[in-house]
Amino acid sequence: MSVSFQRLRTIMKESGLSVYRDSEPTTAVYPYIVYEFVNETHKRASNKVLYSMPLYQISVITNGTESDYEPLKDVFNIHGVEYSQFEGLPYDENDATITQFITNVRCVN
Numbered sequence: 001m002s003v004s005f006q007r008l009r010t011i012m013k014e015s016g017l018s019v020y021r022d023s024e025p026t027t028a029v030y031p032y033i034v035y036e037f038v039n040e041t042h043k044r045a046s047n048k049v050l051y052s053m054p055l056y057q058i059s060v061i062t063n064g065t066e067s068d069y070e071p072l073k074d075v076f077n078i079h080g081v082e083y084s085q086f087e088g089l090p091y092d093e094n095d096a097t098i099t100q101f102i103t104n105v106r107c108v109n
Contacts, residue, residue, distance in 0.1 A: 001080035002108040005054060011079050015071040017060065024061070030098075031062035033072065038104065052109050058083075060101040069101045081105060 003011070012019045018032040038055040062068040069086055076083050084104040090097055 001082065003079070003081050003105070004109055005056070005107045007079075008056065008081065008105060008107055011075050011081060012058070012072065014075045017071060028061075031060055031064060031068040034059045034061060043108075053106050054109065055104055055106050058103050058105060060086075061098060062101070063096060063098050065099075066101060076105075 009019065012033055012035070015033070018024075018028060020028065020032065020034050022034070022036055024032055024034055035056050035058045038057050040052055040054040042049045043051050043053060058072070060069040060072055066086070066088060073083075073086070075081075082105070086101045086103045089100045089102065091100065092098070
């Protein structure tokens with residue numbers, strides 16, 4: 001199902017995880033969501049833009065396991081949001097191993 005950007009933000013908040021745009025505050029508690037704008041494409045007809053379709057990268061940042069992104073996946077599935085498969089990327093933060101589980105969602109505005 002196509003989802004607008006505002007609806008996507010509301011749905012992410014329904015997961016119960018904290019949601020931040022572009023970066024999190026230093027006081028953020030794991031797990032939390034960070035989303036970023038990636039690109040935008042347009043649907044056109046007769047040289048007119050019918051609607052824009054921005055792509056957002058959504059990351060669940062955690063010091064836990066893949067079960068930490070289940071609440072986000074659950075609300076996406078409940079609301080019919082189309083998302084790409086989650087991919088885990090580990091990195092070090094303050095000598096601790098943190099995992100970033102990343103997916104992408106294309107919105108329609």
